Structures are given as structure tokens and as C-alpha cells.
Amino acid sequence: MSNQSSDNNKRIAKNTLLLYFRMLFMMVVSLYTSRVVLDKLGVSDFGIYNVVGGIVTMLGFLNGSMSNAVQRFLSFELGRDNKEGVSRIFNVSLQAHGGIAVFVFVVMKIAGVWYLNTYMNIPPDRLEAANWALQCSLITTLFSIVQVPYNAIIIAKEQMGIYAYISILEVALKLLIVYLLVIVNFDKLKMYSVLIMIVSIGIMMIYRLYCIRKYEEARFRLTKDWNMLKQLLSFASWNMLGEMAWVLTGQGVNIILNFFFGPVVNAAKGLAEQVNGAVNRFVLSFQMAANPQLIKDYAAGQYQEMKTLLYRSIRFSYFLLFVLSLPLILKMDYILHLWLKEVPKYAVGFCQLVLVGTMIANLSNQMTQIARAHGKIRNFELIVAFFLLLNFPLSYIVLKLGASPLATMEVYCGVQTALLFVRLKLTGKRIQMTCWDYVKNVLIRVALVTLASLIVPISICWIIGNTFMDFIIVCVSALLSVCLCTYLLGMNKNERVIVSTALLKVVRKLI
Numbered sequence: 001m002s003n004q005s006s007d008n009n010k011r012i013a014k015n016t017l018l019l020y021f022r023m024l025f026m027m028v029v030s031l032y033t034s035r036v037v038l039d040k041l042g043v044s045d046f047g048i049y050n051v052v053g054g055i056v057t058m059l060g061f062l063n064g065s066m067s068n069a070v071q072r073f074l075s076f077e078l079g080r081d082n083k084e085g086v087s088r089i090f091n092v093s094l095q096a097h098g099g100i101a102v103f104v105f106v107v108m109k110i111a112g113v114w115y116l117n118t119y120m121n122i123p124p125d126r127l128e129a130a131n132w133a134l135q136c137s138l139i140t141t142l143f144s145i146v147q148v149p150y151n152a153i154i155i156a157k158e159q160m161g162i163y164a165y166i167s168i169l170e171v172a173l174k175l176l177i178v179y180l181l182v183i184v185n186f187d188k189l190k191m192y193s194v195l196i197m198i199v200s201i202g203i204m205m206i207y208r209l210y211c212i213r214k215y216e217e218a219r220f221r222l223t224k225d226w227n228m229l230k231q232l233l234s235f236a237s238w239n240m241l242g243e244m245a246w247v248l249t250g251q252g253v254n255i256i257l258n259f260f261f262g263p264v265v266n267a268a269k270g271l272a273e274q275v276n277g278a279v280n281r282f283v284l285s286f287q288m289a290a291n292p293q294l295i296k297d298y299a300a301g302q303y304q305e306m307k308t309l310l311y312r313s314i315r316f317s318y319f320l321l322f323v324l325s326l327p328l329i330l331k332m333d334y335i336l337h338l339w340l341k342e343v344p345k346y347a348v349g350f351c352q353l354v355l356v357g358t359m360i361a362n363l364s365n366q367m368t369q370i371a372r373a374h375g376k377i378r379n380f381e382l383i384v385a386f387f388l389l390l391n392f393p394l395s396y397i398v399l400k401l402g403a404s405p406l407a408t409m410e411v412y413c414g415v416q417t418a419l420l421f422v423r424l425k426l427t428g429k430r431i432q433m434t435c436w437d438y439v440k441n442v443l444i445r446v447a448l449v450t451l452a453s454l455i456v457p458i459s460i461c462w463i464i465g466n467t468f469m470d471f472i473i474v475c476v477s478a479l480l481s482v483c484l485c486t487y488l489l490g491m492n493k494n495e496r497v498i499v500s501t502a503l504l505k506v507v508r509k510l511i
Contacts, residue, residue, distance in 0.1 A: 029171045033178045034274050037192065038267070039341050040181045045129070045189045047263030047344075048122055050270035051254050052133045070152040086153070087217040092228045093149045094220060101145040108138050121262050129189040136193035140200045147204045150211040153218050155291075166206055173199045245388030249415075252392045253408050260399050264344055268405070271336075272350035279324045280358055283317045294369045307433055310366060311441040312495070317362050318446050319490055323482040325355040326453065327475040330461050334471055346405050353409035360416040363446065364423040371427055380426050387419050448489040453482045 038046050070093040077085035112134060116122075122130050154162060177195045181188055211218040250273075257265050294313075297306035328335060329352050336343045336351065371380040394415075395408040424438055457478040464470040487496060 029175060033174055034271070035339055035341070036178045036181065038271070041188050041192060043267045043342060043344050044123065044263050045126065047258075047265070047267035047270060048126060048130050049133050049189060049193065050273075051120070051258045051263060051266045052116065052130050052137065070149055074152055083217065087221075088225055088228055090149050090153055090217050091221050092225050093152075094146070095222075096229060097146050097148050101142045104145065105138070105142055108134075112138070121258050126189070129187055129193075132190045133193040136197040140197045143201050143204050147208065150208050150218060153211060153215055154207070162207070162210055166203060166210075169206070170199070170203050173202070245385040245391075249388055249391040249412065253395050253412075256392070256396050256399060257405055257408065261405055265346060265405050268344040268347040269350050271340075271344065271347050272354045272409075275328070275351045276354045276358055279321065279328065279355065283321045283362060291366070291369050294366070298370070303432065306370075307437075310370065310433075311438075314363060314366055314442050315445060315490060317366070318359060319449065319482065319486045321355075321359050321362055322450065322453070323479060323486075325359060326457060326482060327471075327478040328352075329355055330457055330478070331471050331474055334466050338468070338471075349404075349406040350409060353406060353413060357409060357413040357416050360413060360420065363442070364416075364420040367423040367427045370430060383422060383426060384419065387415055387422055391415050445490045449482070449485045452485040452489060453478070456481045 041049065070089065073089045073093075074086055077089060113131070116130060116134055117127065120130070177192070177199065180195065181192060184191060254266055254269060257269060294306055294309060297303070297309065332351050333348045336347055368380075368384075371377050391408075391412055394411045398407040398411060399405070424435060428434060428438070457474055460474055460477050464473060487499065491499065
């Protein structure tokens with residue numbers, strides 16, 4: 001292994017640990033605050049907040065597409081060690097995001113307010129509070145749009161430590177929100193919407209000040225570079241298809257569920273998304289640390305190093321998600337009744353299926369980075385968007401035929417399975433990666449670990465009961481089973497040596 005490759009791996013490992021600390025801290029507090037918020041808002045208001053926030057998110061594909069474009073171009077220029085190029089991209093993208101924020105504001109003030117007050121399935125006495133939630137979500141979204149270039153430059157420079165530190169403040173403020181919900185006698189939905197908006201904007205401003213003080217490239221200068229703007233918009237315009245498809249997959253299906261079943265089912269799906277988000281953040285931490293290096297390797301023409309990192313990143317992302325998800329899936333009913341005072345109908349099924357769908361999606365999501373590194377993404381985004389968009393009409397059809405709300409998640413799992421092979425076919429030729437390479441280095445190992453790891457925890461679940469101690473036994477057995485199978489079946493020889501060496505160093509330090 002070259003010194004440069006070793007340094008890259010160490011930097012990725014360091015950044016992953018920093019982001020893991022952040023996510024662990026945020027997950028614990030998030031699960032606690034979700035319990036209190038659901039209790040204080042009530043199932044109906046909790047569902048209203050989730051679906052109303054989804055209306056604003058419906059335009060999030062504009063912001064997401066530009067965010068991916070900025071991230072790609074910044075990482076590419078850093079891979080070429082072009083400081084002036086980084087500054088130019090940052091300033092052009094900041095101006096572009098300002099334009100997007102104005103567009104979103106105008107559309108939501110007209111179409112969003114009209115849809116909320118005309119077609120949303122919301123009790124009449126809660127319509128005013130729902131409008132408060134919509135306005136607060138809109139203001140937060142406008143700030144987050146303009147924030148994108150600042151976050152992108154932190155990630156591209158792989159300075160992840162700041163996320164861990166600021167997260168402590170963010171978590172403390174969210175705990176304060178929960179405390180205020182308990183003691184203040186005011187409309188809970190209105191108050192929660194306003195407080196979340198204030199905290200979100202405050203945290204974004206701290207990140208912005210950090211970037212301005214630390215990075216010279218992040219200091220705004222009016223830049224008229226139409227060629228760079230054209231490249232950003234060209235890349236983003238095709239990427240927008242994929243982002244729009246993701247929005248319809250998530251928030252679009254939420255609106256369909258609201259149409260058929262009302263806010264109570266939205267509350268169940270909202271809880272599932274919070275559980276999934278808490279678990280998936282750990283995997284996203286690893287991927288966030290690895291993604292910039294994938295693009296930099298491509299920019300430097302180091303295709304073999306990139307493929308090695310891609311295989312490793314996909315496998316370990318899956319294993320990390322699997323070790324967290326397995327005990328949750330097996331004991332979800334017990335966990336939700338332990339966690340919440342009132343468990344919405346369908347919440348258990350939604351939580352289990354969304355975790356399964358996310359595990360399937362993680363087997364191919366990072367292939368998108370290869371397409372973005374290549375730059376020519378039109379065909380990739382068109383085809384992937386087509387498959388993702390199937391979630392929306394298929395969900396509507398199955399619900400129209402009288403299916404359970406859970407059928408929408410089964411549709412999602414099926415679409416993600418198809419996308420695994422679609423993304424593999426589309427990206428393989430760009431980096432000389434055959435289907436067999438991927439199957440051999442990723443799918444076979446993943447399948448072996450999954451099947452072997454299930455035997456002991458499932459057997460224990462059949463034997464034991466449903467007490468807290470039984471839950472602990474299942475968690476420990478799942479953890480040990482997945483970790484052992486990952487080490488023996490999921491890693492290659494070099495990876496086992498790296499892990500063994502790292503563990504020995506930790507043991508020596510402890511001794």
C-alpha cells in the first residue's frame with residue numbers, strides 16, 4: 001500500500017470516528033426527544049408536522065441537485081490542488097443558491113399555502129397551527145439552501161471535527177426545546193415549529209462563521225463566471241431528476257398516505273423515518289468521509305484505488321447498518337412500546353420495512369459518486385430517476401386497490417432491489433468494473449454475512465420471551481454474531497490484518 005493511500009485511509013478513518021461520535025450523541029438525544037415530542041404534540045399534530053414539512057421538502061430536489069453539483073466540483077478541484085478554482089466554484093454556487101432560495105420562497109408562498117389550505121387532510125381546528133408549521137419550515141429551508149456551499153467546502157476539505165463539536169450545542173438546544181414543550185402552556189405545534197426553526201438557523205450560522213474565518217475560499221466575492229455557472233447548472237439539471245425522484249419517493253408517498261389515511265398514518269411513517277435516520281446516520285458518516293476521496297481518486301486517474309475504496313465502503317456501510325438494524329427489526333414491537341407512551345398503528349411494520357429498504361439501498365447508493373465523479377451523468381440520472389419515480393405511481397395504485405399502508409414500503413424495497421443492478425450496469429463501464437467484480441467483492445460477502453448472522457439471533461427470539469433482559473440478550477447475540485461473521489466472511493485478508501492490528505493497539509493502550 002502506498003504512503004498516499006495509507007494517509008487517505010487514516011484520514012477517512014479519523015473523519016469517520018469524529019462523525020460517529022457526532023451521530024451517536026445525536027441519535028441518543030434524538031430518540032429521547034422524539035418520544036417526548038410525540039407525547040406532547042399528540043399523534044395527530046406529530047403527523048401534521050411531518051407531512052406539512054414534507055410540502056416544503058417537495059422543492060428540496062432543487063437544493064439537493066445543486067448541493068451534489070457543488071460537492072462534486074469542489075472535491076474535483078481539490079483533487080487537482082487548484083485553490084483558485086475552489087474559490088471560484090464556491091462564490092458562483094453561493095450566488096446560484098441565493099437565486100434558488102428566492103424561487104422556492106415565491107413558489108411555496110403561492111402553491112404551498114394553497115395546497116395546504118385546500119387539499120390537505122387536516123382537522124379544521126388545527127389548520128392555523130399547520131400554517132405556522134409550514135411558514136417555519138419554509139424559513140428554515142431558505143436558510144439551508146444558502147448554507148449548502150459552506151457545508152460542501154467543509155466536507156470537500158474533509159474537516160469533519162467541527163461537526164462533532166457543534167453537534168453538542170445542537171443537541172443541548174434540542175433538549176431545551178423538549179423542556180419548554182413540557183413547561184410552557186401554549187399551542188405545542190406552533191411553539192415546536194418556531195423553536196426548531198430558531199435552533200436550525202442558529203446552528204447554520206455557526207457553521208457559516210466557521211467557514212468564513214477558517215477558509216479564505218469561503219469568503220464571498222461577487223463572481224461573474226458564466227462558464228462555471230453553466231457547468232454547475234448543467235450538472236445539477238440532470239442530477240435534479242434523481243433528487244426529484246427521491247423527494248417523490250419520500251415526501252410524495254407521505255402525501256399519498258395522508259390522502260388515503262390521514263395524519264395518524266403520517267405519524268407512524270414519520271416515526272419510522274426518525275428511527276431509520278438515527279440508524280442510517282452512522283452509515284452516512286462513513287460514506288461522508290469516503291465520498292470526497294472517491295472523487296479525488298477519479299480526478300487523479302487512480303481508478304484501482306477508487307474501486308478498492310468503493311468496494312470496501314459499500315461493504316462496511318452495509319455491515320454497519322446491519323449490525324444496528326438486526327436487533328431493531330427482530331424486537332421492534334418491544335422497542336417502540338418501551339420507547340413511546342403511545343405507538344401509532346402500523347409504526348412497527350413501517351420501522352421494520354424502512355430499515356430493510358435502507359440496507360438494500362446502501363448496496364448501490366455510493367455508485368452514484370462514481371457517476372458524479374465522471375461528470376457526464378445524463379443517462380445515469382435519467383434511468384435511475386425513472387426507477388425511483390416508480391415508487392410514486394406504484395404506491396398510489398396499491399393503495400387504490402385497497403392495500404395496507406405498509407405496501408408502500410414493500411414497493412420501496414422492490415424498487416431499491418432493481419436499482420442495485422441498474423446502477424451497477426450504468427457505472428461499471430466507467431471504471432472498468434465488471435458485474436462479477438462487484439458480485440465477488442461485495443454481494444457474495446454481504447450475502448454470506450447476512451445469512452450466517454441471522455441464525456443465532458432468530459433462534460434466540462423463538463426461545464425467549466419479551467422482557468427487557470430478553471431484549472438485551474437479542475442485542476448482544478446480534479452484535480456478536482454480525483461482528484464475528486463480518487470478520488470471518490465479510491473481510492478480505494488485508495482488511496482482517498488491518499482490523500486485527502488496530503484492535504491490538506487498542507488493547508495494548510488499555511493494558
